[in-house]
Each structure stands twice: as C-alpha cells, then as structure tokens.
Amino acid sequence: MPTPPAYLTIAADLRAAILSGELSAGSKLPSESGLMRQYDVSRTVVKWAVAVLKGEGIVEGRAGSGVYVRDTTRLVRHARARDLRTGDDATSPFARDAARAGQHGTWEHDSRHSKADERIAARLAVEPGSPVMRTTYRFLADDEPIQLSTSYEPLALTAGTPVEWPEEGAAVGVVARMDAIGVRVDEVVERVSLRAATTEEVDALDLPARTFVHTIERTYTAGGTPVETADIVLPGGRYDLVYRIPID
Structure with missing residues (x-):
C-alpha cells in the first residue's frame, strides 16, 4: 500500500488528537516550526496539513496568534x-x-x-x-x-x-x-x-x-x-x- 503524503499524515495525527480530547476546544495547535521539526518536513507541507483541518471546520486561524481547535459539539x-x-x-x-x-x-x-x-x-x-x-x-x-x-x-x-x-x-x-x-x-x-x-x-x-x-x-x-x-x-x-x- 502506498505511503500517504506527509501532509495527510500530519493532518490525521492532529485530527486524532482533537477527536480524542488531547487537544481540547480552544487549544492552540503546535506551531508551524514545531511541526516542521517533529515531522521533518517543510513549512509548505505543514501549511497544507493545517489547511485540511481548516477545510473540515475543526480548527480556525486567529490573526497574529495561531491556529486553534474550534469549540464545536459533534x-x-x-x-x-x-x-x-x-x-x-x-x-x-x-x-x-x-x-x-x-x-x-x-x-x-x-x-x-x-x-x-x-x-x-x-x-x-x-x-x-x-x-x-x-x-x-x-x-x-x-x-x-x-x-x-x-x-x-x-x-x-x-x-x-x-x-x-x-x-x-x-x-x-x-x-x-x-x-x-x-x-x-x-x-x-x-x-x-x-x-x-x-x-x-x-x-x-x-x-x-x-x-x-x-x-x-x-x-x-x-x-x-x-x-x-x-x-x-x-x-x-x-x-x-x-x-x-x-x-x-
């Protein structure tokens, strides 16, 4: 089975942390630099991963602050x-x-x-x-x-x-x-x-x-x-x- 692209792996890991409650509503996602180091990827790949979660509506960006888990009830x-x-x-x-x-x-x-x-x-x-x-x-x-x-x-x-x-x-x-x-x-x-x-x-x-x-x-x-x-x-x-x- 082909290995999924790195950005989908990162998105899946963050999604799992959100759904499990490890990253609760209002929590700030790890920084782009932190995710780059953790997964040994470029900033572009990290941005793609976060864009997937934004597209799903489970995180939101706050200007000048970072990306946070949205407060939603599933x-x-x-x-x-x-x-x-x-x-x-x-x-x-x-x-x-x-x-x-x-x-x-x-x-x-x-x-x-x-x-x-x-x-x-x-x-x-x-x-x-x-x-x-x-x-x-x-x-x-x-x-x-x-x-x-x-x-x-x-x-x-x-x-x-x-x-x-x-x-x-x-x-x-x-x-x-x-x-x-x-x-x-x-x-x-x-x-x-x-x-x-x-x-x-x-x-x-x-x-x-x-x-x-x-x-x-x-x-x-x-x-x-x-x-x-x-x-x-x-x-x-x-x-x-x-x-x-x-x-x-």
Whole structure:
C-alpha cells in the first residue's frame, strides 16, 4: 500500500488528537516550526496539513496568534438506529441525534409541489417530469446550522393523504409518515461521499471558506419501490457518521 503524503499524515495525527480530547476546544495547535521539526518536513507541507483541518471546520486561524481547535459539539448520526420503529412518531431522527449530544434540535423547512428532473426521477423510479413534493430543510443544533437536506416524494403516493405535506401531519420522519398511510418502509440505502462545499452551503451552514462536507444520497423503499429520496449535506467537522451492519 502506498505511503500517504506527509501532509495527510500530519493532518490525521492532529485530527486524532482533537477527536480524542488531547487537544481540547480552544487549544492552540503546535506551531508551524514545531511541526516542521517533529515531522521533518517543510513549512509548505505543514501549511497544507493545517489547511485540511481548516477545510473540515475543526480548527480556525486567529490573526497574529495561531491556529486553534474550534469549540464545536459533534453530533453522531447512527444510521441504523435513526429509522427504527420506536413507537414514538412525534420526534424526528435529527432531534434525537441532537438530544444525545446534549443539544436542542430544530429545523427550518419549505415544501412545494415540483417536477422530478432526470436525476431524481431515476432515484424514485418515476418518469422525468412526474409530480413530486420537494422539501428543503436547514437543521440547527442549539440555534447553530449543522445540516442541510432536500427531499423528494412522489405525489402519486402521497397526494391527498394526511402526509402529503411533510411538516403538517402528526407523524414525524419518513418511516412514521409512511406507516401512517399504510406504506411500510423496509429498506434505506445511503451513498456517502466527500466534496468541497458550495458557496450556498458555506453561507447556509456558516462554514469557513474552502470547507469540505459529507454528502449523503439517501433513498427509502417499500417492497422495492422508492418512496422518498434526499440529498443531505453535513459539515465534516461537526458530524460523526456511524453505520452498524448486522452480519447474518
């Protein structure tokens, strides 16, 4: 296996120290000169390593002072547990994630009738141009933005039902809402990737420039038929993504 570039090794070591608490919130990172001596690298390599952590949003530079660990609370997104049928259809999976981190989760939303473009139509197994409910979300933990999501549901399934408008019914969350109309979700597929945040995402999530974000392409199905698909955006430095996979 190829040896990773030195700047990624340095970034990984600093990240591990931050996540373990060895470098706590507000702590100052070792100086560039110190890291150069420790790893026997040039100043440019050290700058690249620190730039990676800045891009993840877990450290910040302070003019004339140095680079410090940002004071942020990381939410843990347990993919397997978040959509289990708990009998509590009044609490969203995000609210539960925030509560486990000792924070209060809220969200802003906007739902409207729309048409599926080719990308969304393929994910929902419908014809392009089919009517869908498009809902955009901005999630906040203790009033700080921490997640974006845009979801799509085929109106052929939900139109005229009590769950047509995702935020207006008593049931909360895709699984509970579909249960309410007799559609039993039995699988969710998530495709996770990492990319640079767009300008709009930087503004909406109050992120540093040149930040990296996790993206999750999620689709719920019932009996093999897609019932909802969503594009989720998570700041890399604010979330841990946990997947528990049962082995039969």
